[in-house]
Amino acid sequence: MEFTIENAILHVLNNGEVRYSEEELDLDSDTVYSFVTKQIKKILSDSNGKESIFNESSQSLAAVSAYIGGEINFREFSVKICEKMSELIKEGFAGASDMLVAKFSQKSRKHIALIKLKYKHRMTHNDSNQIVNIPSIESGSFDDACVIGFDPVKLIVLEKPSEKDGSFYFSEVFLDCATEMSRKQAADIITAAFTEVNSKYFSDSPETEAKLKAALVENAIDDEGYVSAQNAAAAAFSDNEEAKAEFIDAVKAEGLIKDVHLGEKFAKQQFAAVKFKADNGVELKFPCGIYDDPNVIQFEAAPDGSFTVTLKNLRRSV
DSSP states (O other), X not given: XXXXXXXXXXXXXXXXXXXXXXXXXXTTSHHHHHHHHHHHHHHHHOTTOEEEEEOTTOHHHHHHHHHXXXXXXXXXXXXXHHHHHHHHHHTTSSOOEEEEEEEEEETTEEEEEXXXXXXXXXXXXXXXXXXXXXXXEEEEEEEEEEEEESSSOXXXXXXXXXXXXXXXXXXXXXXXXXXXXXXXXXXXXXXXXXXXXXXXXXXTOXXXXXXXXXXXXXHHHHTTTEEOHHHHHHHHHTTOHHHHHHHHHHHHHTTOOSOEEOOHHHHHHHHSEEEEEOTTSOEEEEEGGGTTOTTTEEEEEOTTSOEEEEEOSOOOOO
């Protein structure tokens, strides 16, 4: 996840006071560079991030396009973006915060990060020795953030519902974009649909589970992180057309209509291993990629729905 930060600026967006910084952050400072890097890494690595596309009417898209096109500079862009957030804070959709805006490059592709930093409150005293409650940045913490890629202009959005009315104001109003499901949501949908089908048609077979998971991981490796529920079903359920159809219908009913981008690393985290616990308490865990190697593992199903797993050539790991 290597990237280079090129510009960063921090604006103060309080309910009663808005202070737009005149100068960018000093990226030669190790402390500053480390702080900004940490925030961007958190966005890029979070499995709850939702892929999104701007609506044509989006004011934020207009600002991004003007910046990419060279019509405005980085600071002007950051102020234009923060003006909309300031309005939403005044209307009560979001709490007062600092907005961190950064531009960075990853694998020669340009990106913008918009990060609404959370405030925490601490007690202190003023000049009259009265106890007062003052806000300060809660280190490394945010509820709402996004990364915007330049070419094509697409987003990854992290957000929480508004405290005012429960709406997702960050994507729906501030960014004005259409969000898709997150990687975690997609993985959970695939897992739930498979668990139901595997139980109904294959007696919770660990071999069938390994086939599906191996297909998903291989798919992610071969197709730049994208996985296909349809391809995985074909690999896992062999000639059982009824099981295939039921699995595909189940994921579609939950909104998983097309191939989804899980990323190779996340796909491996979610699907690289099979875990099974038998009703007699025996637990089994093995990497999904070995299911079809008869020199390592073999499965044998019995008519009563039970099965035998034979492990071969085992050596204790040092």
